[in-house]
Amino acid sequence: xxxxxxxxxxxxxxxxxxxxxxxxxxxxxxxxxxxxxxxxxxxxxxxxxxxxxxxxxxxxxxxxxxxxxxxxxxxxxxxxxxxxxxxxxxxxxxxxxxxxxxxxxxxxxxxxxxxxxxxxxxxxxxxxxxxxxxxxxxxxxxxxxxxxxxxxx
Numbered sequence: 234x235x236x237x238x239x240x241x242x243x244x245x246x247x248x249x250x251x252x253x254x255x256x257x258x259x260x261x262x263x264x265x266x267x268x269x270x271x272x273x274x275x276x277x278x279x280x281x282x283x284x285x286x287x288x289x290x291x292x293x294x295x296x297x298x299x300x301x302x303x304x305x306x307x308x309x310x311x312x313x314x315x316x317x318x319x320x321x322x323x324x325x326x327x328x329x330x331x332x333x334x335x336x337x338x339x340x341x342x343x344x345x346x347x348x349x350x351x352x353x354x355x356x357x358x359x360x361x362x363x364x365x366x367x368x369x370x371x372x373x374x375x376x377x378x379x380x381x382x383x384x385x386x
Contacts, residue, residue, distance in 0.1 A: 280367060
């Protein structure tokens with residue numbers, strides 16, 4: 234396979250927009266009460282699985298492990314709905330993420346359930362986080378950075 238362009242060096246200002254969004258979300262989830270960094274990594278990983286983004290699956294698996302996530306929860310993630318390994322809050326976040334990327338209608342019942350778990354700002358931030366990883370997946374699938382090349386800090 235031929236090497237594709239380096240999107241960071243080709244359009245650094247555009248990438249800076251996405252990185253600033255990541256920085257905002259990191260600040261929210263690092264100090265937030267309703268959402269944690271490990272849960273955020275699970276969402277990134279699950280959305281990346283659905284979008285079949287190999288680079289992002291590799292990256293977010295590594296990041297989740299670094300944050301203390303267990304291997305069992307990582308490889309059970311594709312079947313989270315039937316697994317007892319995830320909390321009610323995580324299940325709500327994962328269900329919301331899957332709903333948002335599916336483009337299905339957000340029913341009042343599902344909206345109220347997510348709102349009750351995350352609060353107003355938390356729900357907006359969660360929705361932005363889902364859209365952020367969806368964007369990163371599209372970029373990585375287009376420009377194909379080398380899978381396995383990501384090294385966590």
